[in-house]
Amino acid sequence: MTRTGDARRGAIVDRAVHMASAEGLDSLTLGRLAEALRTSKSGIQTLFGTKQELQLAIVAAASEVFKQEVSLPAEQQPAGLARLRTLMSSWIDYLEIFEGGCFFVAAASELDGRSGPVRDAVEDAVARAEALLQRDIELAVRLRELPSDTDVEQLVFELHAMLLQANHDRQLLGRTDALTRARNAVNRRLDVKPQPGDGAQQ
Template structure:
């Protein structure tokens, strides 16, 4: 594909992620995207071939945005709790990136009972994010900024749950304070953990 074709494809995918976050990735057909972009369906099909290829491109694009807006900025922070806090704050902020909230929350809810390459791509992206969060928690434990007996998987579960709840409250219930509450919840949980680490009984 030419550079012009790559640029057109990238621009189309960028718009498609926003639409899919609102309307669902399954409902985003080549025809629906063509209508939204005021292009011909054949023009979209020339660039993507099939609906599945379009869907996989959307998942990849959403992953790149997550990496750009969350992972890379967090990695600039000092290892340990500072980086973990930054990761969580950026992840919560990411919920405002797409028109329909977190793309992966929407796609996971839509595809979790199905099978196929698109569902697998979404599951893989979510698993990678969880693995990254677990790595940062484990690093904070090794640096003794969290208690040595921290239940890492439980803490990861609770931190991720706060992101999911924030997205739910913001998108479904229209609660404007959802992101602030999520950040407060993360701070409170980590302060509890670090308080345990400082306890003489530890």
């Protein structure tokens, strides 16, 4: 049975996401990808056209992994603190999926000084992930599971920071306790009880 073009594209992109997480999205050449996949460079070129098209397919594939591994498990939880905790916990787990750690952290750092559609796609994916975090914090506040005076954007900032640090310590410094440290920090940060009657004035 011959694999269809779509299936072949999928298989190439799957490998490419891992390589890009470790080596960088821009450093990944069609030649090196062909070598890793034991296929021809021209075969990859036929399927993707340009390097930019391949890069956009890689960003889309990484977004799909994030959705499956992080967003969907959270959506299955009841709205509020339970969903927020699952979102953070799955997000921390997901840091171990790609060979080179979080694909988006690597891509963000690599591309943030540039412009163009690939950078825009990475920025968009990161902004959407942070928006999930913001929505779940807002719901937890509305459900009075977090204090009514919670600075939502500040909390998004502090929770997302733990993911960046865990990825950094694990990838650069080889610290095996990095993910546990992130879990501890998140648990402590979310262990904020609303005051009795909190929110009653609003």
